[in-house]
Amino acid sequence: MNAEPHPPGPRPDIPPGAPPGGARVLAVACVGVFMIILDATIVSVALPDIGADLGFAPGALAWVVNAYTLAFAGTLLLAGRLVADHGTRATFAAGLCVFGAASLACGLAPAAWVLVAARAAQGLGGAVVMPATLTMVTAAHPEPAARGRALGLWSAVGAAGAAAGSVAGGVLTGLAGWPWVFLVNVPLTALTVLAALRVPHGAAARPGRARLDVAGAVLATGGLVALVYGLLEGGTGGWSEPRVLAALAAAPVALCLFLAHQARWAAAPLVPLGLFRSRPVSAANAVVFCLGLGFFASPVLLSLYVQQALGYTPMRAGLAFLPAAAALFAGAQAAGRLTHRYGVRAVAAGGALLAAAGFAWLAGLGAHTAYWPAIALPQVLFGLGIGVAFTPITVAATSVPPDVAGVAAGVLNTVRQVAAAVGLAALSTVATARSGGYGEAFLAAAVTAATAAAGAASLLPARRPPERHRSGASGH
Numbered sequence: 001m002n003a004e005p006h007p008p009g010p011r012p013d014i015p016p017g018a019p020p021g022g023a024r025v026l027a028v029a030c031v032g033v034f035m036i037i038l039d040a041t042i043v044s045v046a047l048p049d050i051g052a053d054l055g056f057a058p059g060a061l062a063w064v065v066n067a068y069t070l071a072f073a074g075t076l077l078l079a080g081r082l083v084a085d086h087g088t089r090a091t092f093a094a095g096l097c098v099f100g101a102a103s104l105a106c107g108l109a110p111a112a113w114v115l116v117a118a119r120a121a122q123g124l125g126g127a128v129v130m131p132a133t134l135t136m137v138t139a140a141h142p143e144p145a146a147r148g149r150a151l152g153l154w155s156a157v158g159a160a161g162a163a164a165g166s167v168a169g170g171v172l173t174g175l176a177g178w179p180w181v182f183l184v185n186v187p188l189t190a191l192t193v194l195a196a197l198r199v200p201h202g203a204a205a206r207p208g209r210a211r212l213d214v215a216g217a218v219l220a221t222g223g224l225v226a227l228v229y230g231l232l233e234g235g236t237g238g239w240s241e242p243r244v245l246a247a248l249a250a251a252p253v254a255l256c257l258f259l260a261h262q263a264r265w266a267a268a269p270l271v272p273l274g275l276f277r278s279r280p281v282s283a284a285n286a287v288v289f290c291l292g293l294g295f296f297a298s299p300v301l302l303s304l305y306v307q308q309a310l311g312y313t314p315m316r317a318g319l320a321f322l323p324a325a326a327a328l329f330a331g332a333q334a335a336g337r338l339t340h341r342y343g344v345r346a347v348a349a350g351g352a353l354l355a356a357a358g359f360a361w362l363a364g365l366g367a368h369t370a371y372w373p374a375i376a377l378p379q380v381l382f383g384l385g386i387g388v389a390f391t392p393i394t395v396a397a398t399s400v401p402p403d404v405a406g407v408a409a410g411v412l413n414t415v416r417q418v419a420a421a422v423g424l425a426a427l428s429t430v431a432t433a434r435s436g437g438y439g440e441a442f443l444a445a446a447v448t449a450a451t452a453a454a455g456a457a458s459l460l461p462a463r464r465p466p467e468r469h470r471s472g473a474s475g476h
Helices: 023-040 047-054 062-087 089-107 114-139 144-176 186-195 213-237 242-265 273-277 279-295 298-308 314-319 322-344 344-362 376-397 402-433 437-459
Strands: none
Touching: 023 062, 023 089, 023 114, 023 144, 023 186, 023 298, 047 062, 047 114, 047 298, 062 089, 062 114, 062 402, 089 114, 089 186, 114 144, 114 376, 114 402, 144 298, 144 314, 144 322, 144 376, 186 314, 213 242, 242 273, 273 402, 279 344, 279 376, 279 402, 279 437, 298 314, 298 344, 298 402, 298 437, 322 344, 322 376, 344 376, 344 437, 376 402, 376 437, 402 437
């Protein structure tokens, strides 16, 4: 964005040690991951307008978010296999094309069901793009120090996308209407595809392609959809409704069948369960799940609160998220240095405690809570805490042999998305159940974040575990 020419010498925005073309690959990958993560939160401020225009039932608005999240989570690991089988650049471009076409369908949707279906298609495209961006970055930066710096920037850009989503959604909804929170993706994806076709080749397609575990993806996605449906419908239609009971009964059955399928029947399992014999991997995924339950629901809850309870316009509601956006980005930028200096355990636990404090402060929301300081300052706390915590958690979750590092990263991202869907379903049900529900929802978020802090302090390694170079050492 800076138009001034760079002086001779290494550019500060390019990780030292990057090979020729590495900077261009990193830039394209960062744009891709920014768009994919941005779209998970950009709709939060637009939800009231979307509900009014398309006639969503009161409890059904969460599906505008969860259709994207569940499709993303349910196919992310399958998409990782596609990236490995068909090459990085081809799958990245194909995923972006699906994402862009689905974005156009979202913006032009004439009915609620069309929007939900198009959001699910967006999630499918995003699930292909995400592992492709990670593979592009790692393949373009083979030297460990340069790779670490590049991945730090990639993570920070992803955090910025999550933070900027609510702000961008509010501005676009206020200026041009809610369809533009989706239509803005169309020219961006077209330009990114053109740029991707001009960067050096990423990882090539492998000659012997593994069988895709479609059955595993169907079981996982079906179980999650049933769980989220049961939580949302139970909160609005009553927990004794037959369809609610059927969904809540089907969810654990499908998820247990998924685990059994991964352990016994899948020729090429999506999730090698032996990966979880590593304590850092298991602990990191448990911690990120607890932390994600409240964090990913918070933009939607706060957006609905400030618009419905305080009467904010969409643009004002979007701008109200600026403290969280700035704090999240600042935390993500500082996380790498803090983790290197103080270790995985201390930084992850400290960040989760900050997030818990911010959510606990928001538990005091009432009918006429003033924005300053009771809404703005808690955002700074939880934004900074989340931004700091995610990096050391990722470090712990991916401290595995190189041949399973991509699978470990995919599992972590899947767990984050599952936490987002389950957290939004559960906490939005709490928020809309009765008067004062928003405060109770944030209190629940504070409890889950505090649980994450306790888990990080007791289970995560003090320092990054050494990477073992034989896959057998990981239990894979």
